[in-house]
Amino acid sequence: MSLEPFGKITSRTVVLPQENIDTDQIIPARFLTTTTREGLGKAAFYDWRYDEGGRPKNSSIFNGVNPATHRILVAGSNFGCGSSREHAPWALLDFGFRVVISSDIADIFKSNALKNGLLPVTVDKETHQRLLASPGAEASVDLETQTVRIDGGGEARFSIEPFARRCLLDGVDPLGRILGQMAEIEKYEEARA
Amino acid sequence: MKPQSLFDKLWARHVVVEETAEAPALLYIDLHLIHEVTSPQAFTTLATRGLNVRRPDRTLATLDHSTPTLPAGKDGRLAYASAEAAAQVETLIRNCEREGIRLLGLGDKDRGIVHVIGPELGATQPGKTIVCGDSHTSTHGAFGALAFGIGTTEVGHVLATQCLLQRKPKSMRVNFRGALPAGVGAKDMALAMIAQIGADGGQGYAIEFAGAAIGALSMEGRMTLCNMSIEAGARVGMVAPDEKTLAWLKGRPMAPAGDNWDKAVDDWLALATDDGAAFDREVDIDISALSPMITYGVSPDAAAPVGGAAPEAASEAQAHGADYMKIAAGTPIAEVAVNRVFIGSCTNSRLEDLRAAAQVLRGRRVKKGVVMLVVPGSEAIKRAAEAENLHRTFIDAGAEWREPGCSMCIAMNGDKGEPGDLVVSTSNRNFIGRQGKDVRTVLASPATAAASAIEGRIADPRPYLAKETANVA
Incomplete structure (x- = not known):
């Protein structure tokens, strides 16, 4: 199985400045009864976007967001905390996001995002503040050089786990690597039996 | 040899291929727990790639998140929240049948919340690596296991290979x-x-x-x-x-027995x-002066003693939380009105938790206007609680005694609050909307939840516990 290789994304940002945006916000649990990965974009931030009757909220920060031109989500610290639901990155990707930037991203969310081609980018506090202060700004995220460039000034490097980076750049699914180590797995099992 | 921590020892034992600068370690997984919500897409991946579950003997499945906690109706049907929820349950049943995985299905005497049944059956043991597509898998660490939550892609990795690529935390x-x-x-x-x-x-x-x-x-x-x-x-x-770990495990169905027990110990x-x-x-x-704690905001770290007041917001997020909770800074926590109480979840649905709640409630009534749900963590806990007549205490007090499951912790099976409700909950997350749209959640212990049910406001359980002790004495 291969994913779309991740290169460089240049896009406008959507800014959610709140800290601790948990996966129940990203996709409420009532949407988790699905048995597929597809079509969850409509459920992304559902309760932020729609009222009880399913009508778009006037106050929603997502109003006017064009998924084709707003592919970078900038969020407050500890983004993606809470549940391990992979439906969260599936929903964000299906909505149109390809990058999430914060000062601090929760471990399980980060791991899930990387496996689906949603790039989790952790930046220093100063860059984070600059991004938070300029919603809708154009930014470029380059995975090859591991840099974020903000239109109108500011550039920062980010670190990322090297194996996950390689998989994203090449569009490769990590399961292939594990299957390629089956001899080692069998040897381990025999030694412990 | 260099002194090692419990974690170091467990990690080292399970490394199949060492970590390098370029790649994470390949870590062996001894026990994989699965449930209906986070597994279907992983089975689909296996089918798409022509793979089977490599070690069904190291995989254990249960139904807990989407299952109703009301018994089946007269027609024998369970009232699922939606046709999709019922289909999700059916999907796990089919996947387990096809792959030869043991499923604690509907009607199984051992069914329960995934993090309750592992320890109950003795499948959870010291020294094991345990994973599950559920963030509360950390629960099993109580036994000296290395246990952590994973996403659905990794559920697929473990189903297919019994291994995960992991950097050592x-x-x-x-x-x-x-x-x-x-x-x-x-x-x-x-x-x-x-x-x-x-x-x-x-x-x-x-x-x-x-x-x-x-x-x-x-x-x-x-x-x-x-x-x-x-x-x-x-x-x-x-x-x-x-010794407590050993006492819990000895004689459990999946724990080692005979000579194997002595070796394991x-x-x-x-x-x-x-x-x-x-x-x-x-x-x-x-903790020498610790009081009963409750949360007053929308993140679990917004916690304070039950006798205190809600503090000033230190950030915009906290201010937003106070706004959502309608608990202004300076409000004495014990004055906050409560209209729903939930006792259950993988955090607090075990026999000891039910005993603690029953001790507070015994001979008392849930305040008029308060809806209280008590949901045991497993069929075994339900039986044990009923054998002690704990269910009578709850029912006599005016609470509902339900069938096992995750219920209002994640509120995806139809058990939820109504907009505006303030729920004192023994679960683990007070996130916005977690227990229903516009529902406000206050996290607390079973004793605090029970005391709050009696008073219809957030309450300190200690006076009830003291009186109870006095009565007993």
Whole structure:
């Protein structure tokens, strides 16, 4: 199985400045009864976007967001905390996001995002503040050089786990690597039996 | 040899291929727990790639998240929240049948919440690596297992290979100092810990809980504490195995028996952290004056003593939380009105939790206008509680006694609050909308939840516990 290789994304940002945006916000649990990965974009931030009757909220920060031109989500610290639901990155990707930037991203969310081609980018506090202060700004995220460039000034490097980076750049699914180590797995099992 | 921590020992034992600069370690998984919500897409991936489940003998499935907690109707049908929820349950049943995985299905006497049934059956053991597509997998760390939550792609990796690619996390030891005062328990310790280190304080770390107070906790209490590790951002929370661990496991259906038991015991007791082992971070938490704790905001680190007042918001997020909760800074916490109470979840649905709630409720009534749900964690707990007549105490008090499942913790099976409700809940997350749209959640221990049900406002359970003791004496 291969994913779309991740290169460089240049896009406008959507800014959610709140800290601790948990996966129940990203996709409420009532949407988790699905048995597929597809079509969850409509459920992304559902309760932020729609009222009880399913009508778009006037106050929603997502109003006017064009998924084709707003592919970078900038969020407050500890983004993606809470549940391990992979439906969260599936929903964000299906909505149109390809990058999430914060000062601090929760471990399980980060791991899930990387496996689906949603790039989790952790930046220093100063860059984070600059991004938070300029919603809708154009930014470029380059995975090859591991840099974020903000239109109108500011550039920062980010670190990322090297194996996950390689998989994203090449569009490769990590399961292939594990299957390629089956001899080692069998040897381990025999030694412990 | 260099002194090692419990975590170091468990990690080293399970490395199939060592970590390098370029690639994570390949880590062997001894036990894979699965449930209906986070597994269907993983089985689909296997089918698409022409793979089968490699070790069905190391896989154990249960139904808990989407299942109704009301018994079947006269027509024998369960009232699922939606046709999709019913289909999700059917999907797991089919997947387990096809792959030869043991499923604790509907009607199985051992069915229950995934983090309750593992320890109950003795499948959860010291020294094991345990994963599940559920963040509260940290619960199993109470037995000295290395247990953590994973996403659905990784569920697929484990189904197909019994292994995961993982970087070794950093290590943190949380030392609880002092003895736990009367009327205060593991849930209060967990909330105090999260309030001290923050909702992201454990990010990137595996936590070991240590100190005399941990040794004094029951296994149920240790499970409650390890369960909440993820609410501090840590995927792993663990406690070294000791005599209590052994006493819990001995004779359980999946625990070793005979000579194998003796061998296992020697091995397990050697897992404890060596003197002088290094941790990347050490945190001390003084619990000698700890009070019952509750949350007042929308993140688990917004926790305070039940006798205190809601503090001033220190950030915009906290101000937003106070706004959502309608609990202004300075409000005495014990004045906050409550109209729903939930006792259950993988955090607090075990027999000890139900006993604690029943002790407070015995001979008393749930306040008029308060809806109270008591949901045991498993069929076995339900039977044990009924054998002690705990269900009578709940029903006589005016609470509902339900069938086992996750219920209102995640509120995806139809059990939920109504907009505006304030729920005192023994679960683990007070996130906005977690228990229903516009529902406000206050996290607390079973005793605090029961006392709050009686008073119709957030209440300190200690006066009830004291009276009870006096009555008994």
